[in-house]
Amino acid sequence: MSCTKTIRVLIAKPGLDGHDRGAKVIARALRDSGMEVIYTGLRQTPEQIVEAAIQEDVDVIGLSILSGAHNFLFPRVIELLKEKNAQDILVIGGGVIPDEDIPGLKAAGIAEVFTPGTPTSKIIDFIKSHVK
Amino acid sequence: MGDKYSLEKLKEEKKNWEETKLNKVLSKHPERYEKFYTNSNIEVERLYTELNVQDMDYLEELGFPGEYPYTRGVQPTMYRGRLWTMRQYAGFGTAEESNQRYKFLLSQGQTGLSVAFDLPTQIGYDSDHPLSKGEVGKVGVAIDSLKDMEILFDGIPLDKVSTSMTINAPAAILLSMYIAVAEKQGVSPDELSGTIQNDILKEYVARGTYIFPPEPSMRLITNIFEFCSKNMPKWNTISISGYHIREAGATAIQEVAFTLADGIAYVEAAIKAGLSVDDFAPRLSFFFNAHNDLLEEVAKFRAARRLWAKIMKERFNAKDPRSMMLRFHTQTGGSTLTAQQPDNNIIRVTIQALAAVLGGTQSLHTNSRDEALALPSEDSVRIALRTQQIIAYESGVTETIDPLAGSYYVEHLTNTIEQKAREYIDKIDKLGGAAKAIEKGFMQQEIQDSAYRYQMEVESGRRIVVGVNKFQIEEEPPKGLLKVDPEVGIMQEKKLKELKSSRDNIAVGQALKELEQVAKTDDNLMPVILKCVKSYCTLGEICDILRKVFGEYKASITI
Amino acid sequence: MDIIQSVLNGDKRSIAKLITLVEEKSDDFINILKKIYKYTGRAITIGITGAPGSGKSSLVNKLTRILRTQNKKVGIIAVDPTSPFTGGAILGDRIRMQDLTLDEGVFIRSMGTRGALGGLSRACYDAVKILDASGMDYIIIETVGVGQSEIDIVKLADIVLLVMVPGMGDDVQAIKAGIMEIGDIFVVNKSDKDGADRLVTEIEMTLDLGSSKNSWKPPVIKTIATENYGIVELSENIEKVLKHMMQDDLLNVKRKSRIKQEIISLLTETLIENIIFRYSEKIDMLIEKVLERQIDPYSAMEIIISDVK
Numbered sequence A: 001m002s003c004t005k006t007i008r009v010l011i012a013k014p015g016l017d018g019h020d021r022g023a024k025v026i027a028r029a030l031r032d033s034g035m036e037v038i039y040t041g042l043r044q045t046p047e048q049i050v051e052a053a054i055q056e057d058v059d060v061i062g063l064s065i066l067s068g069a070h071n072f073l074f075p076r077v078i079e080l081l082k083e084k085n086a087q088d089i090l091v092i093g094g095g096v097i098p099d100e101d102i103p104g105l106k107a108a109g110i111a112e113v114f115t116p117g118t119p120t121s122k123i124i125d126f127i128k129s130h131v132k
Numbered sequence B: 001m002g003d004k005y006s007l008e009k010l011k012e013e014k015k016n017w018e019e020t021k022l023n024k025v026l027s028k029h030p031e032r033y034e035k036f037y038t039n040s041n042i043e044v045e046r047l048y049t050e051l052n053v054q055d056m057d058y059l060e061e062l063g064f065p066g067e068y069p070y071t072r073g074v075q076p077t078m079y080r081g082r083l084w085t086m087r088q089y090a091g092f093g094t095a096e097e098s099n100q101r102y103k104f105l106l107s108q109g110q111t112g113l114s115v116a117f118d119l120p121t122q123i124g125y126d127s128d129h130p131l132s133k134g135e136v137g138k139v140g141v142a143i144d145s146l147k148d149m150e151i152l153f154d155g156i157p158l159d160k161v162s163t164s165m166t167i168n169a170p171a172a173i174l175l176s177m178y179i180a181v182a183e184k185q186g187v188s189p190d191e192l193s194g195t196i197q198n199d200i201l202k203e204y205v206a207r208g209t210y211i212f213p214p215e216p217s218m219r220l221i222t223n224i225f226e227f228c229s230k231n232m233p234k235w236n237t238i239s240i241s242g243y244h245i246r247e248a249g250a251t252a253i254q255e256v257a258f259t260l261a262d263g264i265a266y267v268e269a270a271i272k273a274g275l276s277v278d279d280f281a282p283r284l285s286f287f288f289n290a291h292n293d294l295l296e297e298v299a300k301f302r303a304a305r306r307l308w309a310k311i312m313k314e315r316f317n318a319k320d321p322r323s324m325m326l327r328f329h330t331q332t333g334g335s336t337l338t339a340q341q342p343d344n345n346i347i348r349v350t351i352q353a354l355a356a357v358l359g360g361t362q363s364l365h366t367n368s369r370d371e372a373l374a375l376p377s378e379d380s381v382r383i384a385l386r387t388q389q390i391i392a393y394e395s396g397v398t399e400t401i402d403p404l405a406g407s408y409y410v411e412h413l414t415n416t417i418e419q420k421a422r423e424y425i426d427k428i429d430k431l432g433g434a435a436k437a438i439e440k441g442f443m444q445q446e447i448q449d450s451a452y453r454y455q456m457e458v459e460s461g462r463r464i465v466v467g468v469n470k471f472q473i474e475e476e477p478p479k480g481l482l483k484v485d486p487e488v489g490i491m492q493e494k495k496l497k498e499l500k501s502s503r504d505n506i507a508v509g510q511a512l513k514e515l516e517q518v519a520k521t522d523d524n525l526m527p528v529i530l531k532c533v534k535s536y537c538t539l540g541e542i543c544d545i546l547r548k549v550f551g552e553y554k555a556s557i558t559i
Numbered sequence C: 001m002d003i004i005q006s007v008l009n010g011d012k013r014s015i016a017k018l019i020t021l022v023e024e025k026s027d028d029f030i031n032i033l034k035k036i037y038k039y040t041g042r043a044i045t046i047g048i049t050g051a052p053g054s055g056k057s058s059l060v061n062k063l064t065r066i067l068r069t070q071n072k073k074v075g076i077i078a079v080d081p082t083s084p085f086t087g088g089a090i091l092g093d094r095i096r097m098q099d100l101t102l103d104e105g106v107f108i109r110s111m112g113t114r115g116a117l118g119g120l121s122r123a124c125y126d127a128v129k130i131l132d133a134s135g136m137d138y139i140i141i142e143t144v145g146v147g148q149s150e151i152d153i154v155k156l157a158d159i160v161l162l163v164m165v166p167g168m169g170d171d172v173q174a175i176k177a178g179i180m181e182i183g184d185i186f187v188v189n190k191s192d193k194d195g196a197d198r199l200v201t202e203i204e205m206t207l208d209l210g211s212s213k214n215s216w217k218p219p220v221i222k223t224i225a226t227e228n229y230g231i232v233e234l235s236e237n238i239e240k241v242l243k244h245m246m247q248d249d250l251l252n253v254k255r256k257s258r259i260k261q262e263i264i265s266l267l268t269e270t271l272i273e274n275i276i277f278r279y280s281e282k283i284d285m286l287i288e289k290v291l292e293r294q295i296d297p298y299s300a301m302e303i304i305i306s307d308v309k
């Protein structure tokens, strides 16, 4: 057995949009890079996402939104993590997210935002270098 | 196609050419890749000749426009008679804002409306539902009740425009609202023309805006078929959609196969519900995607048309020619748009729109260049519409019917796509039909495999996406993106409060009670839904009753 | 507060963290486990296994809801296979249990099989103890019924539910392959499909063959997890089987043999690790000899063992 920690990631789709192509491609790519991926499916509330992340003790939460509701839902996830004293969990986001929204999301505590066209290898590298 | 003597000779000459001319060049300058593929991973030969289509019978496989098997088009004159309907999908924010956008589009020469609803509306939640938070008005217009619908179509004569509504799980409710608005304008249902998407199977497969489990969902759909066959002869009762299946990562072949498999499921459901095929099949319509591989896409449309005609005739014994005609709307491929160098998207959309027109589409939506970033701005929407107009009026491709027919490559691709799609449909039949195949996650798995392969090809550089993995530049963040007013949610909530205090709440209660009773029987739900809508029950109230009786669908997720 | 106390108090974040420590074999995890062990043994453990997609997670979801109406706390461990090539895994069982996520009295943890060649990992056994110590009344362990893990489940659970689905030819094969012995209750799920009754008969016949006339026979229950059909009956039968096991002291026998198994496997693991570590040079030397055919592997083993003695 290797001695490096297995990285655990929760991939979630908050909000109501049903476009999960990106989320699923990422989930597979993360698995193929040796991570354990918990995929929670569509229509997750921030409350559900945070609770699942805590019980699963994941290192990373990956949020994907294509509907434009990110400015409300991403910060809400961070807020709940803080309430539960779990802000050590790295939160990254992806989807159709205008550049001008990114600084605000980062200020709210999203570690990185990956927009369409980002190679999965870049996301993998980001996770590997940011999970202690 | 040709006579035997010349084919033999052709074969010989081709061999000759390969051995002398070609090999000499190849030995010095190898080709860019060892093998070439279409966008859908069909292997592409170096050169196509008559040899590739020698078994094809012109009259059987191609025929004439407006005649079985409709490979060359569904109308005898195609665009020489009338151009396709230019229909831009639009809607955002409140009903008031969307109404303004529709009026703008009509003033710019658009010939039909296409309504985008926000996600809460599509999933049957009112704007004040907790799950609606952050979503109200985002990807489309928020409609909570007939009140909003009246505003949405204010000043738009519903007997003059045709309206397409992208609404699925609650299609019966939105259709009822449309009928009610029309009545207030003095327009009767039989004068209305348009389409509701109403395709629940692809929601389970690819798009995700489902509410109820398959069985009651299929009942709602067949209820609509029945209601419209009696009352709305000009209305397309369903738009069986491959668009979202393709967006989810399917290949062109899978797009055709899974869409037609869904189509078969609807026809079977309607027949099982006691309708006769020629009563409803003429009002079935389809909705496809158009991607960048121009010739493959053209072949895809032609193959879909031919395959559907054969299915309707051979499998369902349709007699009415209109039952066999695959009429379709096309939207250019949203997933092909790049956030990088967004102006490049104009060129992509042009190629895709051209594919749709060369493929014989009945109506077309061209995406706007900024759609990978946000909702399209008015300027981008105009360019997208102009793209269609330039193809229509300047390119010349409209002047003859199915101009690419007879191209060895296109005919060969058409045959290949038809054959491979048929193989998929056979497999789905073996699994017990589309609904079962979806329940087992078969289609989802196939699509995800394609999506993953595509992504890996892009990442390895075998597939090039201009501006994404080649020819990148440093870019300034784009400006002038459309922002939905974050207050929309609050405004809708306020409107709902007002509505609930001003309407006749006793009538509302009665209508909802009646709805619950009918939902428990096998009766057609349309009349009672119409009654609910007219008494200003909200979309959420109606869906809550149905959720109570029908239950909710839980996705079967495959990765 | 230290992690042990928080786990005993049922704090979910601490439970989750401790399971990770165990999964990662972090320093000190054995000491922690030693300390919590005396608080275990209260919970009833239910194993649920069956073919992929047979509806295990859906059943767990529905069963848990019934247990919750009785105010029982439920811990759920859902195990999915780890890819032997990449070490990664997609853990997807949670999807079916989404509506339990926010329930105070439920804790769900997804685990990969990690190094455990098809079976259940050591960590899985330890996770059960952690949940037990944290005050769960029931612990449900879901494993996919392929290969070793469905046999392993017996070593972990007081009661094993074997889930089968009509219309899948391999059920009959499974019956023949002898995995029948592991089931304490047989669940014919998806009995909305054709062939459910036939499958029930088939299972009952096989059970009859394998048992003497008046011995206890495992119940066979028809369910439709998606429609909540048969779930109450299932939970009643779990209680019934439990009662029967307790009356006849079977539960204790089972648990005793489980503890024996555990001690033996801990012994084996540790001994082997020790030997391999201490005699690694000698082993290397012997390998050379075996390769040259100077000696055979059996004699090599005997040489090492005689040294150990």
Ligand SMILES: Nc1nc2c(ncn2[C@@H]2O[C@H](COP(=O)(O)OP(=O)(O)OP(=O)(O)O)[C@@H](O)[C@H]2O)c(=O)[nH]1
Pocket: B439, B554, B555, B556, B557, C050, C051, C052, C053, C054, C055, C056, C057, C058, C059, C093, C096, C144, C189, C190, C191, C192, C223, C224, C225, C226, C227
């Ligand atoms: N028709 C029918 N479908 C069911 C029933 N129970 C579960 N399903 C469906 O079967 C599929 C698989 O269900 P799961 O609960 O995920 O099955 P599982 O055994 O946990 O699957 P794995 O963990 O992947 O092995 C889902 O689509 C469920 O909705 C049932 O009783 N009848």
Ligand SMILES: [Mg+2]
Pocket: C056, C057, C058, C092, C093, C142
């Ligand atoms: Mg499962």
